[in-house]
Amino acid sequence: MKKKILISDIARDLGVSVTTVSFILNGKAKEKRISDGLTKRVLDYVKKVGYKPNELAKSLRTGKTKIIGLVIEDISNPFFANIARLIEAKAYSKGYRILYCSTDNQPEKTVELIELFRDRHVDGYIITPSEGVRDTIDSLLNSHLPLVLFDRYIPGLNANYVISDNVKGAYDATAHLAQRGYKRIALVTLYSSQTQMRDRMNGYMRAIDTYQLQPYVKKVNMEDDEQAAIQGMRAFLKDQQPDAIFFATNYLAITGLKALKQRDLLMPAVVSYDDHTLFKLFTPTITAVSQPIEAIADQLINTLLNQLDGHGKETKQVVLPSELIVRESSLGQTSTKEN
Amino acid sequence: MKKKILISDIARDLGVSVTTVSFILNGKAKEKRISDGLTKRVLDYVKKVGYKPNELAKSLRTGKTKIIGLVIEDISNPFFANIARLIEAKAYSKGYRILYCSTDNQPEKTVELIELFRDRHVDGYIITPSEGVRDTIDSLLNSHLPLVLFDRYIPGLNANYVISDNVKGAYDATAHLAQRGYKRIALVTLYSSQTQMRDRMNGYMRAIDTYQLQPYVKKVNMEDDEQAAIQGMRAFLKDQQPDAIFFATNYLAITGLKALKQRDLLMPAVVSYDDHTLFKLFTPTITAVSQPIEAIADQLINTLLNQLDGHGKETKQVVLPSELIVRESSLGQTSTKEN
DNA sequence: TAATCATGCTAATGCGTTTAAGCACTTTGG
DNA sequence: CCAAAGTGCTTAAACGCATTAGCATGATTA
Numbered sequence: 001m002k003k004k005i006l007i008s009d010i011a012r013d014l015g016v017s018v019t020t021v022s023f024i025l026n027g028k029a030k031e032k033r034i035s036d037g038l039t040k041r042v043l044d045y046v047k048k049v050g051y052k053p054n055e056l057a058k059s060l061r062t063g064k065t066k067i068i069g070l071v072i073e074d075i076s077n078p079f080f081a082n083i084a085r086l087i088e089a090k091a092y093s094k095g096y097r098i099l100y101c102s103t104d105n106q107p108e109k110t111v112e113l114i115e116l117f118r119d120r121h122v123d124g125y126i127i128t129p130s131e132g133v134r135d136t137i138d139s140l141l142n143s144h145l146p147l148v149l150f151d152r153y154i155p156g157l158n159a160n161y162v163i164s165d166n167v168k169g170a171y172d173a174t175a176h177l178a179q180r181g182y183k184r185i186a187l188v189t190l191y192s193s194q195t196q197m198r199d200r201m202n203g204y205m206r207a208i209d210t211y212q213l214q215p216y217v218k219k220v221n222m223e224d225d226e227q228a229a230i231q232g233m234r235a236f237l238k239d240q241q242p243d244a245i246f247f248a249t250n251y252l253a254i255t256g257l258k259a260l261k262q263r264d265l266l267m268p269a270v271v272s273y274d275d276h277t278l279f280k281l282f283t284p285t286i287t288a289v290s291q292p293i294e295a296i297a298d299q300l301i302n303t304l305l306n307q308l309d310g311h312g313k314e315t316k317q318v319v320l321p322s323e324l325i326v327r328e329s330s331l332g333q334t335s336t337k338e339n
Numbered sequence: 340m341k342k343k344i345l346i347s348d349i350a351r352d353l354g355v356s357v358t359t360v361s362f363i364l365n366g367k368a369k370e371k372r373i374s375d376g377l378t379k380r381v382l383d384y385v386k387k388v389g390y391k392p393n394e395l396a397k398s399l400r401t402g403k404t405k406i407i408g409l410v411i412e413d414i415s416n417p418f419f420a421n422i423a424r425l426i427e428a429k430a431y432s433k434g435y436r437i438l439y440c441s442t443d444n445q446p447e448k449t450v451e452l453i454e455l456f457r458d459r460h461v462d463g464y465i466i467t468p469s470e471g472v473r474d475t476i477d478s479l480l481n482s483h484l485p486l487v488l489f490d491r492y493i494p495g496l497n498a499n500y501v502i503s504d505n506v507k508g509a510y511d512a513t514a515h516l517a518q519r520g521y522k523r524i525a526l527v528t529l530y531s532s533q534t535q536m537r538d539r540m541n542g543y544m545r546a547i548d549t550y551q552l553q554p555y556v557k558k559v560n561m562e563d564d565e566q567a568a569i570q571g572m573r574a575f576l577k578d579q580q581p582d583a584i585f586f587a588t589n590y591l592a593i594t595g596l597k598a599l600k601q602r603d604l605l606m607p608a609v610v611s612y613d614d615h616t617l618f619k620l621f622t623p624t625i626t627a628v629s630q631p632i633e634a635i636a637d638q639l640i641n642t643l644l645n646q647l648d649g650h651g652k653e654t655k656q657v658v659l660p661s662e663l664i665v666r667e668s669s670l671g672q673t674s675t676k677e678n
Numbered sequence: 679t680a681a682t683c684a685t686g687c688t689a690a691t692g693c694g695t696t697t698a699a700g701c702a703c704t705t706t707g708g
Numbered sequence: 709c710c711a712a713a714g715t716g717c718t719t720a721a722a723c724g725c726a727t728t729a730g731c732a733t734g735a736t737t738a
Contacts, residue, residue: 006694006695007694007695008694008695016717016718017717017718017719018694018695018696018718019696019697019717019718019719019720020716020717020718022695022696022697023696023697023717026696032716032717033714033715033716033717034716034717035715035716035717038716038717052458053694053695054399054460054693054694054695055458055459055460055695056395056398056399056404056459056460056693056694056695057399057693057694057695057696057723058694058695058696059395059695059723060393060395060396060399060693060694060695060696060723060724060725061694061695061696061697061722061723062695062696062723063723065395075414075415075420075423075439076414076415076417076420076421076424078415081414081415081420082415084414084415085415085441088440088441097455098440099438099439099440100414100438100439101427101437101438102424102427116436119391119393119394120394120395121393121394121395254616254617254620257617257620258619258620261619261620277593278593278596278617280597280600281593281596281597281600281621282620282621283622345724345725346724346725346726347724347725355687355688356687356688356689357688357724357725357726358687358688358689358690358726358727359686359687359688361725361726361727362687362726362727365726371686371687372684372685372686372687373686373687374685374686374687377686377687392724392725393723393724393725395723395724395725396693396723396724396725396726397724397725397726398693398725399693399694399695399723399724399725400692400693400724400725400726400727401693401725401726401727402693
């Protein structure tokens with residue numbers, strides 16, 4: 001168990017000052033007019049003994065950690081997981097590392113995680129805000145900390161965000177069902193006033209208006225155990241007998257499918273906001289509103305990096321289009337996006 | 340944008356020394372015989388001004404970060420995601436925080452992530468080791484850093500680990516199919532010599548021996564694009580015409596289902612190692628070998644916390660039983676574990 | 679009465695870096 | 709020819725906290 005080697009060891013061994021070594025290590029050799037010979041000598045020695053600076057000390061001194069905190073609703077949801085992956089890759093190439101945590105959409109947990117990241121002095125934040133975290137986000141904003149929200153935003157808060165066009169996505173999904181001739185098109189959504197949920201509801205209602213249909217809305221509480229949610233949905237299905245259902249999230253769709261699994265209910269047409277790898281495997285396959293994951297990740301990381309570089313003082317609020325992926329194996333039709 | 344408040348500010352405002360404040364804040368008031376009156380006065384003032392110590396400085400000084408690094412194959416895989424959740428919850432209650440990262444099973448990335456965590460001085464490691472990281476793990480071991488491997492281990496390395504009984508799980512799955520009368524039972528696995536894969540193969544082979552069947556094994560490379568894997572599987576299916584398939588991981592099963600989706604192939608019976616929320620929704624539903632997630636998380640965190648407390652010098656290597664969850668809706672049978 | 683002890687606190691040092699300021703000399707420009 | 713600028717480094721002060729060793733009191737003991 002060899003002793004950890006310090007920058008002062010390097011300096012001593014080479015007969016120079018710690019400062020000089022530090023300059024060279026931080027690429028300031030030229031700027032600080034250190035001779036090429038010494039620069040090379042130091043670099044070689046550092047490589048030889050395998051010295052690595054103590055990042056904690058470095059961060060304490062500089063105030064920078066080269067870490068981005070990713071506070072996400074649920075990392076096990078494929079939509080979020082995929083975005084996390086893309087962000088991680090892009091950040092990596094810029095020398096930043098990502099640390100992630102799941103909030104389960106619980107305000108207290110979200111606040112705690114943001115505080116944790118703040119305690120650890122992460123350089124920037126990417127957050128899916130749950131309800132009731134306005135003050136915490138506001139405090140980050142007031143401290144001028146680089147920050148981008150996504151998937152939803154906080155009305156009235158002048159923060160950067162990247163979201164998809166939830167209204168249009170939901171409208172398209174509902175309109176698609178209406179055009180197929182379905183008459184009793186239900187929306188299954190959450191008890192939630194978050195913006196993305198609100199907008200999906202609005203999109204659904206707009207389509208209902210356009211096609212002069214009756215709305216059937218079921219709100220579910222997903223924080224309780226899943227069984228209760230399933231029971232609630234089953235009651236709704238028996239009651240209202242929808243011939244088509246638009247689920248406002250992919251996990252609502254999954255829970256809904258479980259509710260439909262028992263064969264006493266007839267299988268309505270199903271559309272989900274957010275896709276899922278397995279949706280294409282179902283019989284019948286499930287149409288989905290697919291968010292432009294790659295573009296979202298791009299915008300997120302670029303907006304954040306801009307702020308980290310000190311540019312981009314003006315807030316950036318981006319709305320990206322979603323795409324309806326139509327899957328109807330029973331009718332022999334396939335989307336071109338299929339693989 | 341208010342200035343960050345320091346421990347020295349507290350001390351000055353209260354007319355006491357920094358040392359005293361530090362003692363009180365770290366719960367050493369009694370031990371250091373600080374009077375109750377002063378203790379209360381300091382605590383109250385700290386709460387009033389909302390002082391929070393700089394964790395970086397603290398860590399630099401103490402060498403402790405109260406952070407556990409979780410290096411996992413793929414956080415978007417439900418099996419890993421669920422374990423991560425449980426670990427996070429248990430660690431949290433002990434004052435530890437979790438930081439996670441996905442390796443995608445790539446050795447270079449795994450090594451880099453472990454180094455990253457090491458640079459950040461995490462207090463302990465929980466790792467699903469990919470191949471080729473023996474040296475890195477060994478180096479952690481040599482530095483006496485608290486460490487537990489899981490899902491697989493590294494043969495010959497005397498490290499703590501927690502795994503499930505892969506041999507028995509695979510045997511049970513294969514035997515189940517044999518008992519149902521299937522004759523051409525295939526194994527679909529990875530090109531991988533990791534222990535869990537090796538053991539699942541061994542379990543399959545033992546069952547093949549027991550029931551005097553012919554083995555049909557397809558190895559797949561999942562690091563390439565999925566299309567190639569699907570094509571490979573389809574070729575195998577057409578060639579060998581298995582009437583039952585045992586997939587060695589849940590994502591192999593998902594890819595396999597995509598390969599089977601086209602209706603030119605007859606649907607064989609399917610069993611997967613590791614369960615998935617959606618498996619029970621398929622028609623026909625999919626039987627799975629389910630690992631005891633809760634027990635695994637318990638053992639992992641307990642083993643690690645033991646080491647962090649300074650106890651537990653002897654290495655702990657735990658093998659937990661897996662359970663076969665039989666799902667056969669077509670036959671009207673259901674497992675009692677079903678919900 | 680002096681020696682001892684418990685009490686309640688503080689001064690000083692260290693953790694491993696970065697960085698502003700400087701130093702002793704040499705070169706350059708007008 | 710002399711001030712200004714350049715050269716190649718180093719000194720020392722942070723960064724924000726924890727901790728060891730110790731110091732001044734007053735109380736207790738012998």
